Amino acid sequence: MSLSVVILAAGKGTRMKSNLPKVLHKIAHKPMVEHIINTVESLGSDAINLVYGHGGDMLKQALSNYNVNWCLQAEQLGTGHAVMQAVDNIKDTDDVLVLVGDAPLISTETLNKLVSAKQNADLALLTVDLDNPTGMGRIVRDDTNNIEAIVEHKDATDEQRKINEINTGMMVMGGADLKRWLGNLSSDNAQNEYYLTDVIEMAASEGKKISSAQPDWHREVEGVNNRVQLASLECAYQHRMAEQIMMQGATLADPHRFDVRGNLEIGNDVYIDINAVFEGEVELGSNVSIGPNCILRNCKIGDNTKIEAFSLIEDSTVAEACTIGPYARLRPGTDLAEGAKVGNFVEIKKSKIGKGAKVNHLSYIGDAEVGATANIGAGTITCNYDGVNKSKTQIGEGAFIGSNSSLVAPVEIADGATIGAGSTITKKVEANHLAIARGKQRNISSWQKPTKNK
Ligand code: UD1
């Protein structure tokens, strides 16, 4: 049997007060609907039908990497009407999983439980008990605890409103049943809408077996209607990430000040101080230590490397036992070999820094290759850009670049060469030579200090 998914995302999201369709608002820098699509993909579903109403162009652009069937619901006449827009893509033999687009934390495990609950039944509902169920559809059960119906809050009697078990909006049923039931929906209710939830009573009256499953964590089924709820789910998401990372062997100085916006993989005994942000794909080796207020984006950090406070590392690879920062910036294309040191106020772009080489203070190294154990003095600049083209700087193994030197690219400084401090180097320096390219010092003994004009 194949699994066809319908994601309901046509609601306007008025309370977001936004030009963006609600489901494109982000949790951990990723649109809510994309979280759901990724979860659905991990279930191994065969088709994803996305019912949309507003901002179709924005949605299609944001989700252009995904293979979804776009189902326009031009007018929002209710959740049942929304599912009707997808029926042309659904086969009678499919199992149909209906999801809501604005509950981004739903997990693969919970959806697997729901899909399994359908295996011994005709319809399975994901329900949850809430202390305050106001506004939600209530699950009505008979004396033997069988589900009889879902009653919307606005249509419920006072007695029914006391029920704490609510409909999350997520359910599974067979394609042929769904189509038959949808055909019988009416909008004769308090909201004049076609309620998807009315199919439950139809199923019960046909004597169909209805089962239910519950999420592992109640926040998985929480929807977002405004930005306060969005922030609250962002917090919940980050807290779950923090717990995962701690279970995998990292010590976090404070799990409440830790953000992952992508995937973070770690070795054992990683230490992460407060306010670290991890974006994209980040891999940290064993024993890596990250100081406070660092941002790591798409990078791989080798074992035993120490990153000090306020460093930013982006699209870079760092080998084992390096030290970086505080206040270092590794821009895209930086590659540090084992034991390299990059100190404070150093910017490195598209450069290889060799084994044990040091760039310790206030430097800009761009489009360069720095040999093993080379020492780049404070304030060294590779002048890699002439205003039109970028050029390369080669610095050999064991070279020593005196402080405040400008290396005008393209230029090569061969192995073991020394550059006198304050030099502006424009020509190749041969191996083991000393190059000095600065104004000669003159000491003037007859110098008279200026005096104040009267
Ligand atoms: C719905 C359920 C309710 C459940 C609650 C959980 C119905 C009738 N009620 O109520 O039992 O407790 O969700 O949050 O199903 N949507 C469309 N097109 C529409 C209407 C809605 O795509 O015409 C989408 C929305 O974008 C949203 C989802 O369906 O993603 C739920 O819609 P919403 O208006 O929030 O439903 P509720 O009335 O809250």
Ligand code: CA
């Ligand atoms: Ca709702």
